[in-house]
Amino acid sequence: MKLQPDKSDVQTLTAHGPGWVAINNERVESSVVVGSRGERFEWDASDFSQIGAEHFAKLAGLGAELIIFGSGKRIRFPQPAWLQPLMAQRTGVETMDTPAACRTYNILASEGRHVLAALLIEKPEGQ
Template sequence: MKFQPDRIDALAIQAHGPGWLVIAGQRYESSMIVGADGRLEPWPCARHGDLTAAHFDALATDGTEVVIFGSGERLRFVHPSLLAGLIARGIGVETMDTMAAARTYNILAGEGRRVVAALLIETGVK
């Protein structure tokens, strides 16, 4: 049996830990949006309690089929009203802690799915 490393043609999350992510060789210590289509940008939210519907509406792009929401170091759901815009567009939403969201994003992106990950890295929280 021949083993070969997985090759992801989409933007991949290469490493992660509490409070940080490595994407495309760059370390990030704040919330990020990562898309299989190459989208990589800061997600302007530093605390779970500060999330609004606008934060989630900004994730909807043409062709996105699923959003993976990484809720921080532990699993925390947001009020369904914050996700209403995504759901109304027919975009699926899955919530998990940020570490699990990073791994799930890589799997879905590697399968060629049109996925966006919104990864919350809380800053200034003790």
């Protein structure tokens, strides 16, 4: 029997580094939302202090079963009030640093789950 890895057609986070992520090998240097069903759009924040309820409200209308919030270089939790639209529709939200969010998104997306990664991409210090 020959074993071969499953081929997935979902968007994959193929790499990450300080101030960037790669989606299907395309380097992205600004905060982004990427989804397992082809969703992809800029998330207008370059620092955690710029994130608010409107950022999470925008995600609520996308129908994902889980939102993975990559909070940048370190883990920082959104205020509970910001998550109300997601909680009202029983959408799960997990918070982790952005590198961990990239890895977790890839695993869940490859399982066929409808998942979104909302990734805060912070500029490296000194830039």
